[in-house]
Amino acid sequence: MILNSGHIEEKPSLRWRQHFRYTSNPYAASKPDISPNTDSAMSDQPFSTAAFKQQYHGIEVSFPAGNNDFRRVRNSCAAACRAFNSTPEDADAKIRGEKWLDIVRPGRPKKENGTSAEEGTMVTHDQAISNPALKATIPFVKPPLWVDYGTRLKVASSTFINRNCVILDTPVADLVIGERCNIGTNCTIVCVGHPVSLEGRRTSKLSTGAPVTIGNDVWIGANVTILPGVSIGNGAVIGAGTLVNCNIPPMTLAVGSPVRLVKALTLNEDNTGGGKPSRRIETLDESTEFTNSLPMEQWDGTDSAFRAAQAAQLVQKSRRGSEQVAEQRREEQRERLRKSEIVVIAAVTTVVLALLMLFSLFFFAGLYLGESRGCLRSSDL
Structure with missing residues (x-):
């Protein structure tokens, strides 16, 4: 079982929040090839939610991670990660490439001199x-990087991974990262899980693996955590500090913990931050001549100025507290008004029902009296 699984929510207000596992990229429903070695066409509209609900094909697999064969692969991958992390970033691309391939393709053919038998010149993304x-x-992967197995980790060659990325992959599920992705620092991608039940963890001692797919042109901010069984569509942007526990449609901005979808993105999305000033720097010399800093808060060093700043902060805090209290009172007034409206409606309904009952009583009484009089007249005859 995986912690981010749950019931499919059908309410329209929650249609963007599918709290259950999807494990194949739903973008594949209209774009058939999303492998990290291809360039899928982009769409400026998010994929339909209905299509997302129809597309999930990944399987959660249990496996004994403590067995010797799995432990041997983990130890080998850990050694490869240590060697990769100890390699300087300015080392030759061939050296860095060999260290990376030792992580993701440890069983590849090698020549007698210890170098890879891969054909062609090895070029890293930063060189391109x-x-x-x-x-x-x-x-282009900046060390340190930590990977558990590496045997089913597929990262496109045009992708950038920043420092301190932790990838908890498994040998039973694919972890695919597409083309031209940018993954920020301190990100964690999780494919492994454990049984939720205490008895299951005590007796089985099994781990579970579920795939994760990150499409093409995805930007993942710093300190993002991606849970098992999640698919992130092409062109999506994940804000810093986000916990991704459900699928993200293509061309969508998602933030929060747990994640919530903010808006659909377009191909020419404005990246100036809502009207913030922006400028493009082309050379290092130009960057050293360019001043770009925020002004420091003014303080003349005296206690009076410090106390004045404190007083201003207290005034702002008090104003916010007063606004919250006023809003709470308004909400209470609205609640009392709603309750009074309910009481009035109930009273009116009761009166109407009582009148109807009286009318019915008089009506049936009149009918009864009329029949009684007719019977008396017939007996007189």
Whole structure:
């Protein structure tokens, strides 16, 4: 069982919040190829929610992570990660590429001199950025990086992964990261889980694995956690500090813990932060000449100024508290008004029902008396 599973919610107000597992990229419903080595076409509208609810094909698999064969793969991957993390960032691309392949393709053929038998020149993504004539064959990954197994980890060559990325992958489920993705620092991608029941954890001692798919052109901010069985659609943006526990449609901005969908993005989305001033710097010399800093809060060093600043903060806090109290009182007044309206409606309904009952009583009494008089007249005859 995985912690982010749950019941499918059908309410319209919650249609963007599918709190259950999806494990294949729903973008594949209209774009058939989402492998990290292809360039899928982009859409400027998010995928329909109904289509998302129809698309999930991943399987949660249990496996004994404590067995010797699984432990051997983890130990080998840990050694490869240590070697990768100890390699300087400015080392030759061939060296960095070999260290990366030791993590994701440990069983690849090698030549006698210890180098890889991969064909072609090894080019990292950062080299391709500086020289557009080159095509990246290895993603740009900044150390330190921590991976558990690496055997089913697939990262596209044009993707960038920043420092301190933790990937808790499994040998029973794929973890796919598509083309041109940017993954911020201190991100955690989780494919592994454990039984929720105490008895299950005590007796079975099994781990569970579920796939994770991150589509093309996805930007994941710093300190994001992605849980098992989650698919993030092409072009999505995940804000810093987000806990992704459900699928994210393509071309969507998602933030929060747990995640909530903010808005649909467009291909030419404004990245200036809502009217903030922006400028483009082309060279290092130009950057050193450019001043870009915020003004420091003014304080002349005297206690009176400090106390004045404290008093201003207290005034702001008191004003916010007064506004909250006033809003609470208004809400109470609205609640009392709603209750009084309910009482009035109930009273009016009661009066109407009573009148109807009286009318019915008089009506049936009149009918009874009329029949009685007719019977008396017939007996007189």
